[in-house]
Amino acid sequence: xxxxxxxxxxxxxxxxxxxxxxxxxxxxxxxxxxxxxxxxxxxxxxxxxxxxxxxxxxxxxxxxxxxxxxxxxxxxxxxxxxxxxxxxxxxxxxxxxxxxxxxxxxxxxxxxxxxxxxxxxxxxxxxxxxxxxxxxxxxxxxxxxxxxxxxxxxxxxxxxxxxxxxxxxxxxxxxxxxxxxxxxxxxxxxxxxxxxxxxxxxxxxxxxxxxxxxxxxxxxxxxxxxxxxxxxxxxxxxxxxxxxxxxxxxxxxxxxxxxxxxxxxxxxxxxxxxxxxxxxxxxxxxxxxxxxxxxxxxxxxxxxxxxxxxxxx
Numbered sequence: 001x002x003x004x005x006x007x008x009x010x011x012x013x014x015x016x017x018x019x020x021x022x023x024x025x026x027x028x029x030x031x032x033x034x035x036x037x038x039x040x041x042x043x044x045x046x047x048x049x050x051x052x053x054x055x056x057x058x059x060x061x062x063x064x065x066x067x068x069x070x071x072x073x074x075x076x077x078x079x080x081x082x083x084x085x086x087x088x089x090x091x092x093x094x095x096x097x098x099x100x101x102x103x104x105x106x107x108x109x110x111x112x113x114x115x116x117x118x119x120x121x122x123x124x125x126x127x128x129x130x131x132x133x134x135x136x137x138x139x140x141x142x143x144x145x146x147x148x149x150x151x152x153x154x155x156x157x158x159x160x161x162x163x164x165x166x167x168x169x170x171x172x173x174x175x176x177x178x179x180x181x182x183x184x185x186x187x188x189x190x191x192x193x194x195x196x197x198x199x200x201x202x203x204x205x206x207x208x209x210x211x212x213x214x215x216x217x218x219x220x221x222x223x224x225x226x227x228x229x230x231x232x233x234x235x236x237x238x239x240x241x242x243x244x245x246x247x248x249x250x251x252x253x254x255x256x257x258x259x260x261x262x263x264x265x266x267x268x269x270x271x272x273x274x275x276x277x278x279x280x281x282x283x284x285x286x287x288x289x290x291x292x293x294x295x296x297x298x299x300x301x302x303x304x305x306x307x308x309x310x311x312x313x
Contacts, residue, residue, distance in 0.1 A: 010231045014243040017224045022250025024212075024220050025094035026258045028086060031212035035204045037086050038195035040213070043204075045188030047217030052181055055222045059177040067174040068182055070166070075186025077163035082187055084156035091149025093260045098251025099138060099270045100153040104160040105245070105277045106131045111161050112168070127280025134272025137265050180225060245277050 032040050053059060089097050106128045113120040120128075135154075139146040167179075204210060231240055252262070252270055262270060 007234065010227075010234045011243060013227045014231050014235075014240065015246070017227050018244050018246045019250045020215065020220050020224060021244075021247040022098060022252075023254045024216050025089065025098045025251045026254045027212040027215055029089040029094045029097075031206075031209045032086055032090060034206050035209045036195065036199040037090070038083075038191045039199050039201075040204075040209070041082060041086060041191035042188055042195050043213050044217045045184050045191065045221075047213055048184045048221035049181065049188060051218045051222035052184060052225070055226045056177050056181075059181040062175045063178040063181070064174070067178050070174055071179050071182025072186050074163055074166040074179070075183040076190070077159050077166060078183050079187045079190045081156045081159035081163060083191075084152045084159060088149040088152030088156060091147055092153060093255055093262075094258065095252045095255030095260045095262055095270070096138060096150060096266070097153045098248040098255065099273045100135065100150060101157055101160070102245075102248040102273055102277055103131055103135065103154065104157040104164070106280045107157055107161040108164050109280065111158075112165055115165065124280050127276040127278075129276070130279060131273045131276030134269040134274075134276060136269065137272060138262070138269030140263075140265050184221065242278075245274075248277075249274060 028040075085097065085101060088100075092100075106124070109120055109124045110128055113124075139150065204213075228240075228244070248270070255262075
């Protein structure tokens, strides 16, 4: 009985993580409309670093020089992802941004296949086809409905894919705790350098901005990672992926309550992107042992990502 309660508790906590991640799209969009973008990212990740060290103090003790190097490289891709996502939110809706960002689930194995020069698995191909079709519907089915904000968020999805490829190739040799800390710090430092050079200085005087900073820095980073790390030791990869892949759905729901409306075409597109993510991600975890992909250890916001590796060669 205790084990069942614990399992359901972990699943409920993961749903909470997915909901927090989905909610950040609306809160960040609102915050950067009232406070400089790079300054926001600087404060967000400064808070995230402090909170992460408080939640996972062993991250500092486990730090190694090679972990630092890998973390900085992954952190630069992560910086690009957050910059383009936050920048894109200034010109597109939070709902669209959530689902376009989710495209990195299908972009990652495709880019990995190009790097390894191997044909992706049929579930990946099917997932990509569904997601790309969904992207077309999400854009309204015409180039006129696609805006610069959507393009920036799509670049973010490619940056996230590059980030996970770095983690899949080099990150597997390192402990996730110090590796995560270095990535968070890299985003914060890079954002601070740009902010100091291009933006006015000063702390936000808006309670809504501070709410967004606490939500994203503490709950969407430090606490969420701690929950996910524990969950991945308790639940199967399939259950974990199935729950966390709900992030863009929560993003769409929060966007709806914030007054955003995707319309019929947008809803169809969102559903197809989500279905593509399910096919590429969850069905991939259900393959027979000889076809099982390698799961990358998750360190930052977002659902677990699979990178396909063929046996041998």
